Amino acid sequence: MQTLTLTRPDDWHLHLRDGAAMAAVLPDTARRFARAIVMPNLKPPVTTVALAAAYRDRILAALPAGIDFTPLMTLYLTDNMPPAEVDAVKASGFVHAIKLYPAGATTNSDAGVSDLKKCTATVARMERLGVPLLVHGEVTDPAVDIFDREAVFIDGVLLPLLRDFPALKVVLEHVTTREGIEFVRDGGMNVAGTLTAHHLLLNRNAIFAGGIRPHNYCLPVLKRETHRQALVAAAISGSPKFFLGTDSAPHAQSAKETACGCAGCYTAHAGIELYAEAFEAAGALDRLEGFASFYGADYYGLPRNTEKISLRREALAIPLSLDYLGSDRLVPLRAGESVAWRLE
Ligand code: DOR
Ligand code: ZN
Numbered sequence: 564m565q566t567l568t569l570t571r572p573d574d575w576h577l578h579l580r581d582g583a584a585m586a587a588v589l590p591d592t593a594r595r596f597a598r599a600i601v602m603p604n605l606k607p608p609v610t611t612v613a614l615a616a617a618y619r620d621r622i623l624a625a626l627p628a629g630i631d632f633t634p635l636m637t638l639y640l641t642d643n644m645p646p647a648e649v650d651a652v653k654a655s656g657f658v659h660a661i662k663l664y665p666a667g668a669t670t671n672s673d674a675g676v677s678d679l680k681k682c683t684a685t686v687a688r689m690e691r692l693g694v695p696l697l698v699h700g701e702v703t704d705p706a707v708d709i710f711d712r713e714a715v716f717i718d719g720v721l722l723p724l725l726r727d728f729p730a731l732k733v734v735l736e737h738v739t740t741r742e743g744i745e746f747v748r749d750g751g752m753n754v755a756g757t758l759t760a761h762h763l764l765l766n767r768n769a770i771f772a773g774g775i776r777p778h779n780y781c782l783p784v785l786k787r788e789t790h791r792q793a794l795v796a797a798a799i800s801g802s803p804k805f806f807l808g809t810d811s812a813p814h815a816q817s818a819k820e821t822a823c824g825c826a827g828c829y830t831a832h833a834g835i836e837l838y839a840e841a842f843e844a845a846g847a848l849d850r851l852e853g854f855a856s857f858y859g860a861d862y863y864g865l866p867r868n869t870e871k872i873s874l875r876r877e878a879l880a881i882p883l884s885l886d887y888l889g890s891d892r893l894v895p896l897r898a899g900e901s902v903a904w905r906l907e
Pocket of ligand 1: 578669780782812827
C-alpha cells in the first residue's frame, strides 16, 4: 500500500460561507489544511477590517474542538474602499489580502468593482504596503464569449494594471487557461496564481457528460483539454508562482439543481486527496508538497507549516450528498463515485 506523507498543506482560496452553512463545511477544510485564505463574498460582503474580525471570530467559534486551523481573512474591494482601509489591513495581522471581484462576474459580486480606475489610490496603497490583490480574472461584458473572459481580462485589465503598479502583489486566482498560466509565468515574482483541483482534473466536457451536470459548473467555467493540460504542467513545474487554492464553493443542492443554478464546486471534503490524484496522473507526486504546502506560505510571507499529514492510496467512496442546511443537502465533487486517495 502506498502512503504519501507531506507537510500539512494550506488552501489559498476558499469559500466558507457563514452561519450554519459555514459550520457544516468548516471541518472538512480544517481536518486537512492548517490555514486557508477565506473569501469575503458574503451577503453583505466583508469590506472592512472590523467586519473581517467579526467573521474570523465566527469561524473560530464554529471550529470543532481539538482541530488546529487558522483562517486568513480577506477584504472585498469596492469602488469606494478608502486607502486608509489598506493601512488597517496591514496593521491587523489577520487580514492578508484584498479581493477584486469585477461587479457581476460571479456569486455575490454585485458590490464588486465597476471600474478599477475608481480604486487607483487604494491599489497604490496596496502596492506600497505589499498587500496582495487577489483577482477573479474575468471580464463581465456579456458580448465576450464565456470561454474567453479570462484571456480578455488579462489583456484589458491585468497587464495595464501591472504597467501602472509594477510592484503590486497580484494573485490570479483559479487560473483556467493557457493564457492565464503564461501571464503568471511571465510576470515578476510579485505575480502568482492558484489552481483548483477541479480545473486540474476536468475539462469542459464534464459539464455536459451525458446530460447537463450542474455540480461541475463553476466560474471561471471549465475550459477545453489543452488548457487543462497547461494548468497541470504549471502545477507540477516546481515553479513557486503556482500554488494550491481549492475554490471549494458550497451551494445547497436546491440552488445547484434548478433552472438557473449557482456556480461553484464543493471540493473541501477531499481537498488534498483530489490534488494527489491530479499529481499522480501526471507522474509528479514528488512535486505535490511544494505546491500544496510551501509556495503559498512563501508568497504571503508566512512561515511554512511544520506538522505532517499522510495520504493512503486507497479508494475513498464519496457519498451522494452531505449534511448542509437542514433538509437541503450539499452535493460534493465525485458524489457517488470515489477518490483514489484517503487522508490517514
Ligand atoms: O464557481 C464559483 N463559485 N466561482 C466564484 O468565483 C465564486 C464561487 C462562489 O462563491 O460560489
Ligand atoms: Zn472563489
